[in-house]
Amino acid sequence: MLAVFGWWAVWIRGAGCTINDYFDRDFDKKVERTKSRPLASGAVSPAQGLWWLAFQLFIGLGVLYQFNILTLALAIVHVPLVFAYPLMKRITFWPQAFLGVMISWGAFLGSSALKGSVVPSIAYPLYISSFFWTLVYDTIYAHQDKVDDAKAGIKSTALRFGDATKMWISWFGVGCIAALVLGGLVVNIGLPYYICLAIATGQLIWQIFTVDLSSPMNCGRKFVSNQWFGAIIFSGILLGRLFS
Known part of the structure; x- marks a missing residue:
């Protein structure tokens, strides 16, 4: 089950990146860090990008056909959220919050696949913690491009919070950890x-x-370091279940 969901995550995350780059290809041309992306640079045409997106969605959703109907339905409902996310930065300073809503969806799928329903005690703490974690790391990520984003008219929590960013993401971090603690207590993990x-x-x-936050390079390194945060939590869940 872990392998199947890992495979699904690769493809659906890839689809999210593709649709994001498709919608943002004109914006990305104006941002130093993203102007060399395939669609922004013209190395890949918009039509080719859409064909690749269709292939990613086909593989990603196809993987889930072996699960129950609820899991498949939840996965299909998730697709419009993936498509909507890139548009959020045009209309709100909180696109990172919408990303949290979208990217945390796996908490519902895992629960439904294993239990046959979305079990609140399992799914909700994971979903909430992932939501707040996303606000932390993607706000840091957005600080890489805040100068170019402001010129291009792109909105983000980095621009919304400004000098108060560390205070905001500190509270988001508290929310993330609190939800993980609560989730562990509810399921009596080891x-x-x-x-x-x-x-x-x-x-x-x-x-x-x-x-x-004034150094794009440092923000990029901190953003990438979240792979370690996720790996530590994942290891904790596995070990906690094995030795509970």
């Missing part, structure tokens, strides 16, 4: 989970307090 959660909390604190 001690290794909380040990890993403590380590992950330290990693998140390090990110927030050491990130240089």
Whole structure:
């Protein structure tokens, strides 16, 4: 089951990146960091991009056909959210919040696939923690391009929060960790989970307090370091279930 969902995540995340680059290809030309992307640079035509998107969605949804009808339905409902996300930065300073809504959807799918229904005690804490985590890392990510974004008319939480960013993402971090603690308590997970959660909390604190929001390179490194936060939490869940 982990392998199947891992495979699905690769393809559906790829589809999200493709549709984002398709909608943003004219904006991306104006941003130093993104102007060399295939669609923005012209290396790939818009039509080719859409064909690749269709292939990614076909593979991603096809993987889920082996699961129950509820899981498949939830996956299909998720697709419009993937398409809508790139448009949010045109109409609101909170596109990162919409990304959190969209990218955390796997919490519902995993629960429905394993249990036959969306179990609140399992799905909700994971979804909420992922939502707040997304607000942390994607706000840091958005600070890479805030100068170019402002010129291009693109909105983001980085521009919305400005100098108060660290205060905002600190509270988002609190929400993320609190939801993970609550989720562990509700399902009575084992001690290794909380040990890993403590380590992950330290990693998140390090990110927030050491990130240089005026340095695109530093913001990029801090953003990428979230792979370690996720890996630590994932390991904690596995070990906590094995030794509960």
